[in-house]
Amino acid sequence: MKNRKTMKAAVIDRYGPPEIQSIRRVAVPEPSAGEVRLEVHVATVGRTDTATLRGHPFFARLMTGLLKPKMQTLGMDFAGVVDAVGDGVSSFKVGDRVFGISPENFGAHAEYLCIPADGAIAHIPDILPFDQAVVGEGAWYASGTTDMLSKGDRCLIYGASGAIGTAAVQLAKARGAFVVAVVGTRHLELAKNLGADHIVNYETEDFTKIGERFDLVFDAVGKTSWRACRPLLNKDGVFSATDLGPGWSNIVLSTWFGITGSRRVRIPFPENAPGFIRHLAELMARGEYRGVFDRYYALEDIVDAFRYVETEQKTGIVVILPD
Numbered sequence: 465m466k467n468r469k470t471m472k473a474a475v476i477d478r479y480g481p482p483e484i485q486s487i488r489r490v491a492v493p494e495p496s497a498g499e500v501r502l503e504v505h506v507a508t509v510g511r512t513d514t515a516t517l518r519g520h521p522f523f524a525r526l527m528t529g530l531l532k533p534k535m536q537t538l539g540m541d542f543a544g545v546v547d548a549v550g551d552g553v554s555s556f557k558v559g560d561r562v563f564g565i566s567p568e569n570f571g572a573h574a575e576y577l578c579i580p581a582d583g584a585i586a587h588i589p590d591i592l593p594f595d596q597a598v599v600g601e602g603a604w605y606a607s608g609t610t611d612m613l614s615k616g617d618r619c620l621i622y623g624a625s626g627a628i629g630t631a632a633v634q635l636a637k638a639r640g641a642f643v644v645a646v647v648g649t650r651h652l653e654l655a656k657n658l659g660a661d662h663i664v665n666y667e668t669e670d671f672t673k674i675g676e677r678f679d680l681v682f683d684a685v686g687k688t689s690w691r692a693c694r695p696l697l698n699k700d701g702v703f704s705a706t707d708l709g710p711g712w713s714n715i716v717l718s719t720w721f722g723i724t725g726s727r728r729v730r731i732p733f734p735e736n737a738p739g740f741i742r743h744l745a746e747l748m749a750r751g752e753y754r755g756v757f758d759r760y761y762a763l764e765d766i767v768d769a770f771r772y773v774e775t776e777q778k779t780g781i782v783v784i785l786p787d
Contacts, residue, residue, distance in 0.1 A: 468492055469491070469492060470489045470490065470491060470492060471489065471490060471491075471492045471574055471575035471576050472487055472488070472489060472574065472575050472763060472786065473487070473488060473489075473490050473536075473537045473573060473574035473575070474486070474487055474537055474538065474539075474573040474574070474763060474766045475487075475488045475490065475536050475537055476517065476533055476536060476537070476538065477532065477536070478532050478533070479517065479518055479519035479525075479532065479533060480517070480518065481517075481518070482514075482517065482766075482767045482768075482770035482771050482774070483767055484517075485517070485766055485767055485770070487763060487764055487766070490536075490537075490574075492575075492576050493576060493577070493578045494548075494578070495548050495549060495550035495553075495578045496550050496578070497550045497551040497552050498550055498551070498552050498553060498580055498581055498582070499549075499550040499553070499578045499579060499580055499581060500546050500548070500549050500550065500553055500556050500562075500578070500579060500580075500581050500585070501546070501547055501548040501549075501550075501576055501577070501578045502542070502544040502545060502546050502547060502562055502576065502577055502578075502579070503544050503545050503547045503575065503576055503787075504542050504543075504544040504572055504574060504575055504576060504577050504786045504787075505543055505544040505545065505594040505595075505785075505786070505787060506542070506543045506544070506594045506595050506597070506598045506783055506784070506785060506786075507539045507541055507542050507543075507572035507573055507598065507783070507784040507785075507786060508539070508540070508541040508572075508598050508601065508627075508781050508782060508783055508784060509539075509573075509761075509766070509769045509770055509773050509782045509784060510540065510541065510601050510602065510627055510773065510781070510782070511627075511628075511706075511773065512540055512601065513538045513539065513540065513570075513573075513770070513773070514770055514773050514774050516528055516533065516535075516538060516570070517533075517538060517770065519533070535569060535570045535571065537570060537571045537572075537573050537574050538570045538571075538572075538573050539566075539570050539571060539572030539573035539574070539784070540565045540566055540567055540570055540572060540600075540601045541563075541565055541572060541598045541599070541600050541601045541781075542563065542564060542565070542566065542572040542577055542579075542598065543561075543562070543563040543588060543594045543595075543597040543598045544561075544562065544563075544577070544594065545559060545560065545561055545562070546558055546559065546560040546562055547576070549581070550581075553581045555581050555582070556581055556585075556587075560587060561587065561588040561594070561597075562585050562586065562587055562588060563585070563586065563588050563594075563597040563598065563599070563600060563741075563745075564579065564583070564584045564585035564586055564600055564741045565584045565600040565601050565604060565737060565741065566579055566583070566584070567584065567604075567737055572784075573763065573766060573784060573786070574786060575763075575786050575787060582738060583737070583738055584600065584604075584737035584738045584740070584741040585738075585741065586741045586742045586744070586745040587745060588745070589745060589748050589749035590749075591749070592748060595757070595760070595783060595785075596754070596755055596757070597748075597755075598755065598781065598783060599631070599744065599748070599753070599754075599755035599781065600741055600744065601627065602626070602627030602628045602630070602631045602780075602781065603631040603635065603740075603744055603753070604734045604737055604740055604741070605628050605631075605706060605734055606628045606629075606631040606632035606635055606684070607631075607635055607734050607740055608704075608732035608733055608734035608735070609632065609680070609682045609704040609730075609732055610632055610635040610636045610639060610641075610682075611639075611734075612680055612702060612704070612732075613636055613639045613640075613641045613679070613680060614639065614640070614641075615639065615640030615641070616640060616641070616642070617639075617640075617641045617642070617679040617680065618641065618642045618644075618676075618677070618678045618679050618680075619636050619641050619642070619643055619644070619678055619679060619680040619681070619682060620643075620644040620645075620646065620671070620676075620678045620680070620681045620682070620693075620696060621633055621636070621643060621644070621645050621646065621660075621682045621684055622646045622666075622671065622681070622682065622683045622684060622685065622687070622688050622693075623646065623647075623683065623684040623685030623686075623687060624645035624646060624647050624651070624655050624658070624660065624684065625647045625648070625651040625654060625655070625756075625779050625780070626684060626685055626778065626779070626780065627756075627778075627780055627781045628684045628685075628706055629645075629647075629684035629685065630654070630658055630755075630756040630780050631753075632682055632684055633645055633655065633658045633659060633660055634658055634659060634747075634752070634753050634754070635753070637658075637659045637660075638747060638752050638753065641680075642661050643659070643660050643661050643662075644660065644661065644662045644663070644664060644674075644676070644678070645658070645660035645662075645663050645664070646663075646664045646666050646671045647663065647664075647665065647666070648665065648666060648667050649665055649667050649668070651779065652665060654756065654779070658756075671696075672692050672693060672695060672696060673695075674696075676696065677696060677697065677698045677701065678696050678697060678698060678701055679698055679700075679701050679702070680701060680702050680704060681693045681696050681697060681701065681702070681703050681704070682704045682705075683703070683704070683705040683706065683707065684706055685706070685707075685776070686705060686706055686707025687707075689710055690703045690705075690729050697728070700728075701728070702727065702728055702729070702730060703728060703729050703730070704729075704730045704731070704732060705729075705730075705731055706731070707731075715731065718730050718731050755780065755781055756779065756780030756781060757780055757781050757783055758778045758779045758780050758781060758782050758783075759772060759778070759782050759783070760783045760784075760785060761782070761783070761784055761785070762784075762785055763784055763785065763786045766784060769782055769784060
């Protein structure tokens with residue numbers, strides 16, 4: 465039985481490589497008014513965690529802490545059981561199975577986590593076990609791009625095998641788009657199973673020369689560019705990316721196209737996390753969305769999990785099991 469006064473957590477005191485993290489016992493947080501506390505059953509390590517750990521890019525430290533990180537424990541994605549509620553909470557009760565993301569304070573790399581009851585948290589559909597419910601982060605980031613799509617639009621997703629890419633394929637299909645997925649050889653079957661209408665193997669074919677045009681090209685892994693993808697776009701087509709681009713070109717271009725009003729290059733930041741997580745729960749309950757999971761690590765092995773994510777070779781989601 466767990467000690468309800470202290471808990472295990474992966475703690476950081478400064479920016480740096482994965483090795484600076486240490487597993488310590490810290491005080492269990494108490495829910496404030498309007499908050500719920502949950503016992504974390506499952507968390508993840510994603511690109512946001514690895515970037516935040518290293519304080520990269522540097523300007524992001526304006527939000528995470530200039531000289532050292534404001535948050536001592538990382539982890540955005542969570543799934544677990546509500547074990548305490550603060551005053552004024554009626555939407556959740558002790559014992560509820562929940563999932564979601566904590567995009568502002570992180571904290572899921574621990575045994576317990578407090579989050580606002582009106583935040584990005586929702587009930588886990590009955591059909592799902594905990595380890596298949598930690599799907600929020602990649603899907604939320606993907607939604608910033610897929611929300612541009614309407615029924616019948618054509619989109620190409622480059623890097624459709626990572627946490628963001630696998631989410632983007634499913635969210636685009638849910639919006640009625642025609643989806644072309646660009647992946648490597650070992651992920652061809654995965655892309656097919658996710659519902660992609662056409663699949664391009666970048667190891668054997670130049671995806672920029674497939675002779676098709678799209679309303680949206682989404683670089684879900686930060687490994688291509690506007691210049692390379694421009695021939696794929698319709699007259700008013702949009703290039704969207706999750707990365708700054710070579711030489712920060714995506715930042716420069718998105719700013720320029722924003723000034724001109726055409727907005728043909730974008731680095732979208734998703735909005736309305738609470739609303740999206742509730743929508744995602746509905747999609748999962750209907751069987752229209754599922755997570756893709758790669759490796760599972762115990763909390764004590766979180767350094768290895770970070771190292772693996774930094775190889776940029778993961779397929780879908782890397783899971784942490786705090787208990």
